[in-house]
Amino acid sequence: MEKPPTIKDVANLARVHAATASRALNPSTRAKVSTRTANRVLEAAKSLGYAPNSAARSLRTKTSSVAGVIIPDLRNPVFPPIVRGIEDALREAGYMALMGNTDGDEERERELLLAMRGRQTDGFILATGRRNDPQPEDRVPTVLVNRRTDSSEIPSVTNDNNAGVHATVQMLAELGHERIAHVAGPQALSTGWERYRAYLDAMAAHGLAVDPEWVTYSEAFTEEAGYEAAKRLQGGVTAIVAGNDLIALGCYSALEERGLECPTDVSVVGFNDMPFANRQRPALTTVRIPHYEMGLEAARLLLERIADPTAPAKRVILPVELIRRASVAAIKSVH
Amino acid sequence: MEKPPTIKDVANLARVHAATASRALNPSTRAKVSTRTANRVLEAAKSLGYAPNSAARSLRTKTSSVAGVIIPDLRNPVFPPIVRGIEDALREAGYMALMGNTDGDEERERELLLAMRGRQTDGFILATGRRNDPQPEDRVPTVLVNRRTDSSEIPSVTNDNNAGVHATVQMLAELGHERIAHVAGPQALSTGWERYRAYLDAMAAHGLAVDPEWVTYSEAFTEEAGYEAAKRLQGGVTAIVAGNDLIALGCYSALEERGLECPTDVSVVGFNDMPFANRQRPALTTVRIPHYEMGLEAARLLLERIADPTAPAKRVILPVELIRRASVAAIKSVH
Structure with missing residues (x-):
């Protein structure tokens, strides 16, 4: 040889x-x-x-030019473009990404973090943050993407959830809707919590009452959990603000089961504008987040943090855009 | 500290x-x-x-428990479930995946391979194989997934493209279609080539002639390239066998542009049953490949290969299933 x-x-x-x-x-x-x-x-x-020989270099320099990227599940269509953005920005700096999926399991996440640290990972980008996550104990640079913690000690890249939901409620109000429901995402995640808060705020801002029967909570950001939560809605609502696009698809199924048509009987709005949202039946009205750019930005924040771990923890909030499609319509008649 | x-x-x-x-x-x-x-x-x-300290262990054992996974683009919906399968099987064996995207660029692929080898990667899983790729020069264990080379020297996990296309043509023939077109995928890739060959075989097997005007070639497995190729179809066809699901979506757009309805005027069948194929308008008839299992199997082959690099190069071909949905119909009238 x-x-x-x-x-x-x-x-x-x-x-x-x-x-x-x-x-x-x-x-x-x-x-x-x-x-x-x-x-x-x-x-x-x-x-x-x-x-x-990077292993030799790793020992010498104590760096590996490898970043750990941990997400809930690559099969949720919101993540592939984010991960792609992370990789593109890392690659420009000579870095590569080690990937892991947690399925939202905290134990699995701890194991992944440990295994990645064992491979001299220089830093982490986590899309798995929970609102009450503690500051990481060690000083390995970490950046949160899409979700963030309530404390401001970890740098993060998120979307303007508040503006997205306000634009949604305003559009629905202008179409004559008053009985507007919210099928919220998990409240332990910033995405679920911020959108729920924004819904309450926006309803109040438009002088609309919120009946407790109009709000249910989805256990996960999945189509199945969204369907289960949508089935629990009561009170003859005419529009649903869904916690995200997958929850919105669950709402479609729940409406169909009750013999209700979207948008004729009930309008539905999602959040994320995930790939193929425009191809759903009916095409889904949703709030577009800049997936790929979020990934780019998260990787850049991480590289900054690796270069200077003592720099202040930036929180980057990217703008969103309401995309109106066939899943919303003016209210049929006033009750 | x-x-x-x-x-x-x-x-x-x-x-x-x-x-x-x-x-x-x-x-x-x-x-x-x-x-x-x-x-x-x-x-x-x-x-x-x-x-x-894996860097120290890497130097000592010359292994890293890291595998390189290189795919064309994570944003093609066929890849996330494959990658997820790879990661799950690697993790069970204490391995992790370094990820990279090539966008089909061979130069970028070489750079990625080099950078990953520099990080003591124990082996590679490539979803980027071209039919005429040479055997890798060094002896780093390598497995191909989804696509394979013409030579049989590299282990691979692929689908039964032949059976999938035969089932498709048989269904269309039974529905009365004779003028069946093929918008083929890139012929430099085994997936494009095998499905094209299977189309010719299956047409012959059903005694159906193939007019050269009924076959066009898509430059890539993307919706855009599929749309361009579908626009070049001539000869009043009543059904299209698309090279994959994204090409099929391109066919939808090209048909709409000509004022033709799917399936009333032209039936369309894809390949892959990618996520959300069932949610397209019309819901796409397609050949289901076992995405996640392909990933699992590829990782297992790689781990076998790492354990014994001299073992014979297995080629695993997984079964497929035709999934009939709303995009096909019996022919309207005999011409």
């Missing part, structure tokens, strides 16, 4: 010192050599099939 | 020798200690927040 090429072989081919080759090959020190030299070294490395 | 706990601290707390603690903490040697001891050590490690 041939011996794998070493940094010396690369340096010889590129006609530079080994130290220069090493600097050129390490993304975090590449700026110390000229672009031309860096390119020559990278070309030489590629032509030789040189793979720098 | 406190010193991080060491393996000795864990061993002391669990009242075992350091070597035993080390064996219990390493998934590949855990079977050498009793379950009770292993659990005690794992509990001790957890309570101390012990993170084994």
Whole structure:
């Protein structure tokens, strides 16, 4: 078997010192050599099939250029574009992502964090945050994406949940709806909690009363849990503000089961504008969040944090946009 | 700052020798200690927040318990459940996945492979295979998922493309269709090529002629490319076998643009049964592939291969199932 090429072989081919080759090959020190030299070294490395020994470098520098990305479930369509944004921004900085899914299980999350730390992960991006999560005990840089904690000690990238729900309620009020229900997401998650609070606020702002029968809570951000929660709605509502798009699809099923048509009988609005929301029957009115940009932004915050762990914890809130489609209509008649 | 706990601290707390603690903490040697001891050590490690130093272990054992997973684009809905299956099977074996997207760019794929090898990746699972890809030069264990190469030297997990397309053509023939078109996927990919070949075979098997005007080629497995290819169809076809579900959605758009209704005027069948295929308008008839199981199987093949790199290269072909939905109908009238 041939011996794998070493940094010396690369340096010889590129006609530079080994130290220069090493600097050129390490993304975090590449700026110390000229672009031309860096390119020559990278070309030489590629032509030789040189793979720098990151395990040795990890021990020496105590960094791995690997970030851990932990999400609830990649099969929830909101996450793939977020993860893709994270990876694209990490890659530009010479980083890669180790991935893990928790299914919302806190024990599994702890195991993943431990296993990733064992692999010298430089930092974490978590889409699994719960509102009451404690500050991480160690000082591994961590950024939350999509969800955040109630305390402001961990940097986060979230959406303007408040503005999204206010725009939704305003549209429904303008269409003549008064009996507006909310099938809320889990209240232990900032996304569920903030949207629920915004619903109460927005109803009050439009002078609309909220009957307790019009609010139910979905146990998870899934179609099934949304369906179960929607079945518990009472009181002849004419519109539903759903906690997210998957919950909205659960509302579709619950309405169909009761022989009610959307939007003729009941309007439904989701949140996220997940892929294929426009292809649902009826096409789903929803609040568009910038999935991919959230991922990019989260990765950038993490890289900043790795570079300077003592920098203040930024909280980035990205703007949202109400996208009106076929699932809402003006109210049929005043009761 | 406190010193991080060491393996000795864990061993002391669990009242075992350091070597035993080390064996219990390493998934590949855990079977050498009793379950009770292993659990005690794992509990001790957890309570101390012990993170084994994998970089040191990587240098010593030349393995990292990390696998590289490279796919075209996580935003294609066929990949998230495959990736999830891969991760679940890897995790059971104490492995984690480093993730990368190529957008089908071969240069980007080479860079990713190099960067992942530099991180001591023990093996690769690639969903990016092209039919004419060479055998990897080095001996890093590699498994292909969903797509395979023409040569049989690399283990692979694919679907029964042939049976899926045969079932599709048979259903359409039984509904009275004769002018059956094919909007094929890229022919450099096994999925595109095998389904195209199966279409020709199945048409011949049913005694149906194929007019060259009824076959067009999509440049990519995307909705946009499928739309462009579907626009080039000629010859008054009454049914379309699409290369995959995204291409089928492109066919929907092209038909709508020509004022044709699916399924009244033209039936459309996809391939993959991607998430939300049932929620399209009309609900898409398609061939269901076992996404999650493909991922599980690919990870198992890789782990086998890592354990014994000289074992014969298995090719696993998983069964598929035709799922009939609203996008197909009996032919309106015989021309």
